[in-house]
Amino acid sequence: MTDLASASEVNETGVNITINGVRVVAPKGELVIDAAERNGVYIPRFCYHPRMEPVGMCRQCLVEVDTGRGPGLQPSCMLTVSDDMTVDTESETTKRAQEGMLEFLLVNHPLDCPVCDKGGECPLQDQTLAFGPGESRFVEEKRHYEKPIPISDLVYLDRERCILCDRCTRFAKDIAGDPLIHFMHRGNETQVLTFPDDPFNSYFSGNTVQICPVGALTARPYRFRARPWDLAEVESTCTTCSVGCRVAVQSSRNELLRYEGVDIESVNHGWLCDKGRFGFESVNSDQRLAGPYLRDVNNSDQLVGTNAALEAAATAIGAGRGGGGVGVIGGARLNNESAYAWSKLARTVIGTDNIDAQLADGLSAQMVLSLPRATIADATSADNVVVIGTDLKEELPVLFLRLKGAAQSGRIKLTELSLLVTGLSKHASASHRYVPGELAHAVGELLASNPQLASGSTVVVIGRPSAADFPDEVEAAVGVLTAGLPLATFLPALRRGNVMGALDMGLSPGVLPGRVSLDEGRDWFGSVWSSLPGEVGLDTAGMLEAAAAGRLDTLVLLGADPLADVPDRDLVERAFAGVGSIVAIDNFVTESVKRANVVLASTAFAEVGGTTTNLEGRVSRLGQMITPPGTARADWMIAAELAWRLGGDLELESLAQIWSEIEAVAPSHAGCTLEVVEAEGAIEGVVVPIPKSPDLAGAPSGPASIRWSAPALAEPPSVDGYSLRLVARRKLYDAATNTQMAPSLANLAEQAQLMVHPGELRRLGVESGTRVNVTSSRTTVVLSLVGDAAMPRGLAVMGLRQPGLAASELIDLRAAITELRIESR
Amino acid sequence: MTDIGTPIDWAPGFIANTTPKIVSGRFEFEDSFTIERAMATGAYNGLKAALAKTPAAVHDEVRGATVLGRGGAGFPAGVKWGFMPPDKWPRYLVVNGDESEPGTYKDRLLMERDPHQLIEGCLIACYATGLSQCFLYVRGEMPLAHERIAVALNDAYEARLVGKNILGSNFSVDIVLHWGAGAYVVGEETALIESLEGNRGMPRLKPPFFPAAVGLYGQPTIVNNIETLANLPWILSNGAQAYAEIGSESSPGTRLVAVSGHVKRPGVYEIVNGLTTFRDLIYGDQYCKGIRDDNELKAFVPGGGSAPWFTPEQLDVPFEGREASAEGSMLGSGAVIVMDETTDIPTAALSLTKFYAHESCGKCVPCREGGTWLEKILTRVVKGQGSPRDLELLLEVGATICPGDFPHASSSRLGLEAQPFPYKMTTICFVGPSAFAPIHSALTLFPEEFEAKLTRRDTIPLMSMPVADATGTDESVGAVS
Amino acid sequence: MxxxxxxxxxxxxxxxxxxxxxxxxxxxxxxxxxxxxxxxxxxxxxxxxxxxxxxxxxxxxxxxxxxxxxxAPVGKYLINICGTMSCQLLGADHLMHHAETKLGVVAGGTTEDGLFTLEHAECQAACTEAPTLQVNYRHQYRVTTESFDQLVDDLAAGNLDGEIPPHGTLGRVRxxxxxxxxxxxxxxxxxxxxxxxxxxxxxx
Structure with a gap:
């Protein structure tokens, strides 16, 4: 669907066609409208969108075409090129038809352009100017509807402006798979509408606003905020999740106002999820941390200057360095350059390997970095795609769109293995359930019963199924996969924005920049860096346990909120109580930041440039559009300042210089120079390692040096007939700071609740919606218990971080599974 | 055969005194729709004859008979069947019983009066071309047809004439009675398929959606009209040769034609195809017997509401497709609407334009916006509020729907040469042009009747469009005249 | 439920x-x-x-x-009066005007007793029998003002209950x-x- 079927047919052989008298060669299967555009002839259009199936409804792209039987008007969006075809987009007949269509479209289109958000960037307005008749002969009353009406929390619909091009409705049905808006009524009364009390709650609704060729659909966060000609724009890469969608970031008067999807073939095809699209509101938030502060022994906050705060942070870190140790948690929010700076700061100046960008809720870095990596393009063209664990629609929405599109078109055979029904389940050829704790066994059964997975190309998309289960389970499962499918490639479904860049830069214990292990890279980095820690350090869980045991003096929270994110709240509380001091570097005063002794303000998205890396390993540019609030500074600068105050020198001066250093020292990034990343037309980004790029002399090769071996297959945990096994899943909208700080998104997060199969309700003898006591090995909480037939029996499902109560309260991260007892109150 | 001047109760409108009879043979029996009467009068003999042949031979027989499609387009059924790709399965039969073209009344008669003939025709088509399921799509507003077909199908299933192992053979097919819900455009074959898939009945674009290649559920699909299929039992029973001997070489057999409007004896007649002329039909004694009150004939619609109009000058045109086209119209669905000298031509045209504007599916712009606009202008003219500019505007708006010369009949009165059928169109299907056809015919052939209604002599002020100025920073709605 | x-x-x-x-x-x-x-x-x-x-x-x-x-609810009997060409030529407008007067509602309306809804309709495939109307999609042919009045009276009196089921029912045989x-x-x-x-x- 999304990838037009013609794409695969193109390029085989060319056909000769004539466009406005000029002979050109067009690939077989190309649409006339595209062939013309490629050759500099723009044919006006409204319904045609290159990423959707053409429908030929608006008739605006009619052009005179002669295929040997005399010239005739044909919709150029439905017609593929054929040999010796003659196309005339400027003939009298063509012009009359195009003028006529525009006059018809304007018959009922209100002339409220001066108050319309689309004015100035409106295809109807622009094409009327370019191709229209200049005057209307229509004197009757136009159609009238109530305007505008909200069709969701985010989108408004003005039916008077709508020209019924079927773009939004086609998008909703064919691309998003949420046919909640639809044509209703008939003929001249046709209108786009939702069903009563069933709003257009799609994770992708904002795309309909972007592709609307008139001002019929407007997004609440942008309504009446700016005129297109007042917007400044820079291209960037969305870092809301690790898919890395290309976006145009638009601002006015140093305030972000809108993100628009940019169409790149390799990643997002122009689409964005709403969380990414409207996330700019959190950058603009007046809750942003605008400067540093210190919290004294009396727990009162004291605003201080940057120097004083850096001094205090350096003192705290210095104390740890000289004593019980320092740990750095976080870094997935950072750009690559800042991640590198922090990696270098920790290893060379602080002298610790205790650093981890993941919060005990992801996958083993060693595993992720050592597995043969697939690209999204691989996954959408492989013979088989196996999705294991996560609900991509909730975690990596645009990857979901791409896989769904590929599955719908029949190009790939999609097999799913998950705890619950996911957004992809109904698009999969086969969708299997398994029981928490038994993933590796389920994978083994899957491989045994699907021998075709071993023949042909197979891409495995794997993520963490539930934060309530011990991650060893996933590693064991991957071990089964790599043994059974030795040629398979993998897309790690890690969620946080630049988590892959952070891992590539070494923000994980035992891993150095460039996908090199600490041990293998010791010689190389010993030569390019001043010094290295002697031992492999602790990961987040290890650091927290050490802190809880009083074995860690200082914790640095690098844009991390462990209290909210680590799936073991009890452990984090004990760690915070046991640690000497906490230094937090963040955009907001999160729950964890509130517990810090020193707080430094850092930049957010669009406030700093540099590069980011998506889950494929694709390095792409970030754009700076606005200045940060107050004295907030880029994370790499904070690292450099701290180094200096700690008596070291990172020798890092600018983003460009840092990138040059990365390219020079990180084996996986060899050849990925700034020139390559910034090259003209490189909006697709660059996937590292670049094939055939020369190795760095003297450096170990990247992935090969990471040693990872699968843990032994554990016995499935025994069944406790009185308990339900907890599944802690991620939802797109949750209590995460960036969501809650975006007013348009904050209310979209569902309140925390525990969902079970209705049969469990009957067994417990309670009605759906009853508040019950839920007890785990950690604690007892009160939750509302809801029956849902989509939930497998024996499981209890809750969001990891929904408002009201986080599942992390219930989880012991060292336990294989989390069992819950439910009792009525 | 006696002349039954008034309609008989059990077949309203059907006039039985014509010969030969290919599809209406059973109509004269009051209980023609029952399986008992059908079996007693040779029903399913055509099917038996078919099953005695190979499917390919049956297809050849139908191809040889040149059964022109009776739904409007007039394409030979046997040839249409041959357009299915040879290696794509399953294939389906969709029977178009959504009769709703203004003036047309024959398919309902065939469904209500002889459902077994229709079922037999469906089975022959399925057998010949390997169609694995048949959907009989009946217009929603025809509950009597539903009832009669439902009973007939239930009886036929019971008699093992439909379903598994028909008549003990290895030929098995289900016929599913499906009913519409009121939308004229669903009579268009791709819209019919959309509707049968549970969607809004909006036409699909051809190409790529030629039903024979990409039809129901994307599979090869034959869409045939009721009357087309009703011809098949006779052809299989009597042979293609016998069929071809009736009518003209290019238009063999007979066809049902409904004549309505200002004639003495309106009714549905089975006429000999290709040879019968409009004069025969309107004035002939076995047909309509002339104009009511012996008035003068002013004009007539020769092929359903979509067809450009004829005047008395075209009375000698026969029911033959190419001849009708050369004269500027089409035979369409076998519907003749007759207007006598008392007819108010603009008002009559408006009744059709209104119909097509209302029945626009709304998918493509020229039909959705242009059709309604035409209706608004014409309404203004008919109400006596029009200006000369409005008459030009009607033609200009129409020219955006149908660019180039629109077909019309010749008129020696006005010194007009005929402009042959068909027209060009910017729309996806024919509904948009059909809104314009009556206006164009009426205005071309009877301009004085429109001029007589004009009262306003002023010209319409022109409204300006919203345009951004060169810098794109300012929009204005200025007055330009 | x-x-x-x-x-x-x-x-x-x-x-x-x-x-x-x-x-x-x-x-x-x-x-x-x-x-x-x-x-x-x-x-x-x-x-x-x-x-x-x-x-x-x-x-x-x-x-x-x-x-x-x-x-939305409609009357027990939906009366559709055809106004397309064949019927228009033979007095459909007059019949509609009469129907509106007789029922006391304009086209599109429902009588206060909820018995009748009157609607403009389009070609009913009975053109030779113009002017026509349908009651719950059951045809009535060559309708005159007198036969219309008789029809309405019969419907109201329940005389046609056996022939014309309430609105919503199409074929009585499935x-x-x-x-x-x-x-x-x-x-x-x-x-x-x-x-x-x-x-x-x-x-x-």
């Missing part, structure tokens, strides 16, 4: 089973809903959507395309395909070759 009565639920299942894809049953099920309820309620569309695997918006998109589906004689509907993806009689004889 399910929308359909248990008998209609059974019928709905049977109807869906006749089609290779459930979605094709949308219109028949909407008719069934209208027969049960007299008009199409939101609940009806939600339930039909559930049965054919469509969103309520998709079902409403389909339903509102077709004129026979009503989204197709019933006996299971043992049915070939059965197969999803198109599950068919990969010509039917048996053709496979033996060869495709045409």
């Amino acid at each position: 399910r929308f359909f009565t248990s008998e209609n639920q059974r019928l709905a299942t049977e109807i869906i089973g006749r089609y290779p894809k459930a979605r094709s049953a949308t219109i028949p099920l909407l008719h069934l809903a209208q027969e049960q309820h007299g008009w199409i309620s939101d609940d009806a569309m939600i339930e039909v959507g559930r049965l054919v695997d469509a969103t309520p918006a998709e079902v409403k998109g389909t339903a509102t395309f077709y004129e026979m589906f009503k989204f 197709q019933a395909i006996p299971a043992d004689k049915s070939v059965g509907a197969v999803p198109p993806t599950e068919v990969d070759g010509p039917p048996v009689w053709l496979a033996v004889e060869g495709a045409s």
Whole structure:
């Protein structure tokens, strides 16, 4: 669907066609409208969108075409090129038809352009100017509807402006798979509408606003905020999740106002999820941390200057360095350059390997970095795609769109293995359930019963199924996969924005920049860096346990909120109580930041440039559009300042210089120079390692040096007939700071609740919606218990971080599974 | 055969005194729709004859008979069947019983009066071309047809004439009675398929959606009209040769034609195809017997509401497709609407334009916006509020729907040469042009009747469009005249 | 509570089973809903959507395309007076004017007693019998003002109860395909070759 079927047919052989008298060669299967555009002839259009199936409804792209039987008007969006075809987009007949269509479209289109958000960037307005008749002969009353009406929390619909091009409705049905808006009524009364009390709650609704060729659909966060000609724009890469969608970031008067999807073939095809699209509101938030502060022994906050705060942070870190140790948690929010700076700061100046960008809720870095990596393009063209664990629609929405599109078109055979029904389940050829704790066994059964997975190309998309289960389970499962499918490639479904860049830069214990292990890279980095820690350090869980045991003096929270994110709240509380001091570097005063002794303000998205890396390993540019609030500074600068105050020198001066250093020292990034990343037309980004790029002399090769071996297959945990096994899943909208700080998104997060199969309700003898006591090995909480037939029996499902109560309260991260007892109150 | 001047109760409108009879043979029996009467009068003999042949031979027989499609387009059924790709399965039969073209009344008669003939025709088509399921799509507003077909199908299933192992053979097919819900455009074959898939009945674009290649559920699909299929039992029973001997070489057999409007004896007649002329039909004694009150004939619609109009000058045109086209119209669905000298031509045209504007599916712009606009202008003219500019505007708006010369009949009165059928169109299907056809015919052939209604002599002020100025920073709605 | 009565639920299942894809049953099920309820309620569309695997918006998109589906209560008798050409030529406008006077409602309205809804209609495929009207889609031919009055009086008096069921009911006889004689509907993806009689004889 999304990838037009013609794409695969193109390029085989060319056909000769004539466009406005000029002979050109067009690939077989190309649409006339595209062939013309490629050759500099723009044919006006409204319904045609290159990423959707053409429908030929608006008739605006009619052009005179002669295929040997005399010239005739044909919709150029439905017609593929054929040999010796003659196309005339400027003939009298063509012009009359195009003028006529525009006059018809304007018959009922209100002339409220001066108050319309689309004015100035409106295809109807622009094409009327370019191709229209200049005057209307229509004197009757136009159609009238109530305007505008909200069709969701985010989108408004003005039916008077709508020209019924079927773009939004086609998008909703064919691309998003949420046919909640639809044509209703008939003929001249046709209108786009939702069903009563069933709003257009799609994770992708904002795309309909972007592709609307008139001002019929407007997004609440942008309504009446700016005129297109007042917007400044820079291209960037969305870092809301690790898919890395290309976006145009638009601002006015140093305030972000809108993100628009940019169409790149390799990643997002122009689409964005709403969380990414409207996330700019959190950058603009007046809750942003605008400067540093210190919290004294009396727990009162004291605003201080940057120097004083850096001094205090350096003192705290210095104390740890000289004593019980320092740990750095976080870094997935950072750009690559800042991640590198922090990696270098920790290893060379602080002298610790205790650093981890993941919060005990992801996958083993060693595993992720050592597995043969697939690209999204691989996954959408492989013979088989196996999705294991996560609900991509909730975690990596645009990857979901791409896989769904590929599955719908029949190009790939999609097999799913998950705890619950996911957004992809109904698009999969086969969708299997398994029981928490038994993933590796389920994978083994899957491989045994699907021998075709071993023949042909197979891409495995794997993520963490539930934060309530011990991650060893996933590693064991991957071990089964790599043994059974030795040629398979993998897309790690890690969620946080630049988590892959952070891992590539070494923000994980035992891993150095460039996908090199600490041990293998010791010689190389010993030569390019001043010094290295002697031992492999602790990961987040290890650091927290050490802190809880009083074995860690200082914790640095690098844009991390462990209290909210680590799936073991009890452990984090004990760690915070046991640690000497906490230094937090963040955009907001999160729950964890509130517990810090020193707080430094850092930049957010669009406030700093540099590069980011998506889950494929694709390095792409970030754009700076606005200045940060107050004295907030880029994370790499904070690292450099701290180094200096700690008596070291990172020798890092600018983003460009840092990138040059990365390219020079990180084996996986060899050849990925700034020139390559910034090259003209490189909006697709660059996937590292670049094939055939020369190795760095003297450096170990990247992935090969990471040693990872699968843990032994554990016995499935025994069944406790009185308990339900907890599944802690991620939802797109949750209590995460960036969501809650975006007013348009904050209310979209569902309140925390525990969902079970209705049969469990009957067994417990309670009605759906009853508040019950839920007890785990950690604690007892009160939750509302809801029956849902989509939930497998024996499981209890809750969001990891929904408002009201986080599942992390219930989880012991060292336990294989989390069992819950439910009792009525 | 006696002349039954008034309609008989059990077949309203059907006039039985014509010969030969290919599809209406059973109509004269009051209980023609029952399986008992059908079996007693040779029903399913055509099917038996078919099953005695190979499917390919049956297809050849139908191809040889040149059964022109009776739904409007007039394409030979046997040839249409041959357009299915040879290696794509399953294939389906969709029977178009959504009769709703203004003036047309024959398919309902065939469904209500002889459902077994229709079922037999469906089975022959399925057998010949390997169609694995048949959907009989009946217009929603025809509950009597539903009832009669439902009973007939239930009886036929019971008699093992439909379903598994028909008549003990290895030929098995289900016929599913499906009913519409009121939308004229669903009579268009791709819209019919959309509707049968549970969607809004909006036409699909051809190409790529030629039903024979990409039809129901994307599979090869034959869409045939009721009357087309009703011809098949006779052809299989009597042979293609016998069929071809009736009518003209290019238009063999007979066809049902409904004549309505200002004639003495309106009714549905089975006429000999290709040879019968409009004069025969309107004035002939076995047909309509002339104009009511012996008035003068002013004009007539020769092929359903979509067809450009004829005047008395075209009375000698026969029911033959190419001849009708050369004269500027089409035979369409076998519907003749007759207007006598008392007819108010603009008002009559408006009744059709209104119909097509209302029945626009709304998918493509020229039909959705242009059709309604035409209706608004014409309404203004008919109400006596029009200006000369409005008459030009009607033609200009129409020219955006149908660019180039629109077909019309010749008129020696006005010194007009005929402009042959068909027209060009910017729309996806024919509904948009059909809104314009009556206006164009009426205005071309009877301009004085429109001029007589004009009262306003002023010209319409022109409204300006919203345009951004060169810098794109300012929009204005200025007055330009 | 399910929308359909248990008998209609059974019928709905049977109807869906006749089609290779459930979605094709949308219109028949909407008719069934209208027969049960007299008009199409939101609940009806939600339930039909559930049965054919469509969103309520998709079902409403389909339903509102077709004129026979009503989204608010209508009279027990829906009187549709045809106004298209053949009927217009023979006095349909006059008949409509008379009907409005007789019933005391304008076209589109329902009489206060809830018995009659009057509507403009389009070609009813009975053009030779113009002017025509339909009562709950049952044809009345060559209608005069007198025969119209008689019809309305008969309907009001219940004289035509046996012939004209209340609005919503179309055919009073349904197709019933006996299971043992049915070939059965197969999803198109599950068919990969010509039917048996053709496979033996060869495709045409």
